[in-house]
Amino acid sequence: MAEKTKKLKAPVKPKRSWAIPIVLSSLATVGASYYVYYLLNAPPDMPKVNLEAYWGQYPMNPKPDQSIRPFKVEFSEVMINELRNLLLHRRPFAPPLEDVGFSYGFNSNFLTRVLDYWQNKYNFADREKFLNKYNHYITNIQGLDIHYVHVRPDVTQDVEVVPLLLLHGWPGSFREFYELIPELAPKQEHNFALELIIPSLPGFGFSQGPARTGLGSLEMAVVMRNLMERIGHKKYYIQGGDFGHIIGSIMATVFPENVLGFHSNMPMVFFHPMATFYTLLGSIMPSLIVEPEIYDRIYPLSKQMSFLLEETGYSHLQATKPDTVGIALTDSPAGLAAYILEKYSTWTNPSNKRASDGNLLSNFLLTHLLDNVMVYWASNSITTSIRFYVEALGSRQMGYKLDRIPTKVPTWGIKFKYEMFTQPDIILKLKYQNYLHTTIVDGGGHFAAFESPKILAQDVLQAIIMFREFWGVSKENVQDLPQPEPDMATSVHEFTVRDIYGRTIKLDKYKGYVLLIVNVASQCGLTDKNYEQLNELYNKYSKSRDFRILAFPCNQFNSQEPGTSKDIIKFMNKRNIEFDVFQKIEVNGENAHPLWKFLKRVQSGTLGDFIKWNFSKFIVDKNGIPVERFGPNVDPIDLEPHLGKYW
Template sequence: MAQPFSIHIDKAVLADLRQRIAATRWPDQIEGANWDYGTNEPYLKELCTYWASAFDWTKQETYLNSFQHFKTTIDESGLHFIHHQGQGKTSIPILLIHGYPDSFVRFLTIIPLLTQADEQGFSFDVVVPSIPGYGFSDRPTEPGMNPKKIASLFADLMDELGYPKFVAHGGDWGSSITENLGLYHADSLLGIHLTDVPSQHALMPVDDPTAAEKKYLQQRQEWMQTEGGYFQIQSTKPQTLAYGLMDSPVGLAGWIVEKFKSWSDNDGEVEDAFTKDELLTNITLYWVTQTIHSAIRIYYEARQDLQQSQHNPLMKLNPFDKTGDKSTVPAAFALFPKDISSPPSEFAERFFTISRWTKLARGGHFTAMEEPELLANDIREFVRSLRQSGRTTITL
């Protein structure tokens, strides 16, 4: 049964963090390199100086605790989640699933936008879990915590909360987990809302691709060659990487902030899209919970699952394995121009039953943080369309 949970980080942990930042042995950087070789050293020094001397974790902790946090145990896995009920006369339950390298903080700004009632008295009951291995959810102690397993845990969580039917939304790993909810728990889904096509589909063979699909798949291959180094190491040797990231806060910050800069809609500066406090609240959560190693292991677990589905003869004959199948649950896509991929609709239609396909004017990978109003409005319009199509009998 879910129990209220409050975030409290011991001052000794924060003091140790500041000491480690001060003791950092910094690398050099080629003059004029900017971000070409990776995280820009002058910016990272600026960010970490602020982290050690001016960043107010107590203020951020108070803000985080202004949301209603809970913990529960599902199938022996401890799950942390935020749960806010809607203020409208009619509220639809919605599960919001984050990705990497963010956390549940991805959705903090959008929660009040969804829980408030619109002019028709319609709102959402919002549930935001931390993926196992992230934040305040338990770190998995056994192999196999892949998106299929996580989808099952989240379906059971929603059922425990009294939501046998709900909408699910996700981006990054959240989109993969949401897809698996649609594949394996379709009876529980009113609809699914995604900001990207899960990346595994670009790694699988495609029969008779269209010209647009060929171009997209070529772009994904090129992206993996130039930007996918993190993906390769996290999906093959995550433990090797973990030693440095667990021991050095500057190393952790450098590993994470580069993605926020590269994957967001900005004018060349990461702080065009995020404040230092936003960046550091997310990074600090990884540090104080000691979860960067358990977080990146999802890449390994997903890769193992995909390889088994593709290459293990027994898995290919398994009638319960739905890898690569098309979900029948109504799906909406909200595509933001500076996200890391731009799939054509016909590629998405191979795997999803699309009822809404929207290209937004601005925003990147971390849409709920960058453009919460645009995302919230698109989610609302999608759920209204479910009512019009007869998917739900709830009056909106």
């Protein structure tokens, strides 16, 4: 019998596994991505700093005068007569094109008006006196005579004096801080006072310019650090915008042991590769990158880039051929005024360029603007000031990569609506590791100290309070005063509270004012109408009738005030709240603030003394006595006739 043929099965090939290549590929991708991310974020080495670099004329004095000498701004008769003569005999200007406003530059028709005012109405003697109202000094730092304004506070010995270095930019000067100074004066609610040091940057105003190349942003930061040490300050705060921001940022980076806090009104990280990446990503996925309040200040990128290309031509000129333009501006007061003041128009609000007068006089007084021009004219410093662009934007300075070196110095920024450069906080935190807060202002532009001194000063003071808290200084470094017994008190003036910034406030500061005290919340159905009308009442009567509003956030009613003090501050800034807001408290129960226990005792409600809901309101007369009480259903604006009884 024939054998049956056995069919042999083909050997089974093992199935190929794709898992390992996929895993390896993923790991390689992750590794490569991390490596690229590391390259983009790895901080470079700190540049070597020469604290004794010499910038003056040779031969070097072996025993330089390092004293601090008094200085006076002087508008001499010779200089005034020469200036008036140049203004009088200026050549006729080409007339502007029809309906161009300032879009072609400074409108020559309006310039004629400015120059006539400068020649005939600008009071040189009065302005010289004004500029000398504060103490000025000169001292030699690294071979250069450095000028600064020094404002010391007049306070008692129990008040701590802390130094604040105020740094200007171009085309600014020390003059732009003069309206800011009184706003930073000691306040009753603070237990610290600011000592202000306001230098002219080297080559600007009455500070001597360098005799050779190389004095860039880093080197200027060294000069400012040495100036503060010469004055006697090893630790201090810094505020700056424009070049003041750049120099202040470098000081916080290179000298963190000296800088206690850095406040900027132009917070920027200019040269960081991740900043570019985040900016581009924000145009695609804005919710991941940019705060909604500032989205339209950055995007669309095409609009922003077009604006910057149009407005930064001066920078390229000054960074390449400063002496050429400097010669023209040194020889012509008309050219100097047009060149400088045009920036105060467009950089305050880009839409100003459509106006025939650049809307200059809508934001500034012509006398004040000409004060700043006079600083450049009287000191003959326009050329030395714009030379700084060559040094600051040159390859040597870029090579330091200072924007990629992080700093732990606490930092605070304020973003005005029409500032030329705006960045989201996610970019700022690449460099400023302790970036504490951003204040967003729905208005204002590049020259914050000049245009918005009250807003800027309030923000600087808030920042310094937070900086002090960051370093472990107790809030205002004072203990709460013992509160009176609510059952025994006779006036709200006997109580003490904390404001939203943590400052201790004695309510006797409101003696002589009619008060409206209200508990508020930011997420209540009554919020919009009440805040809008409270603002309206405050703006209408705070100056004309000695009226104040005291708002106390409270989270006891359906948890409609859940945020932190920082959240509440952000809410206030968004709504431009000007009346006084205090820290979150309880108004009912055992933990109710003693002030509110007193208010409820004196003015009990119809259904009991407890507070029923958000936006309950108490009117307090000028003697501090609660005289009327209104429920949440009463709109603030309807209180006008009731308030009128107590003016």
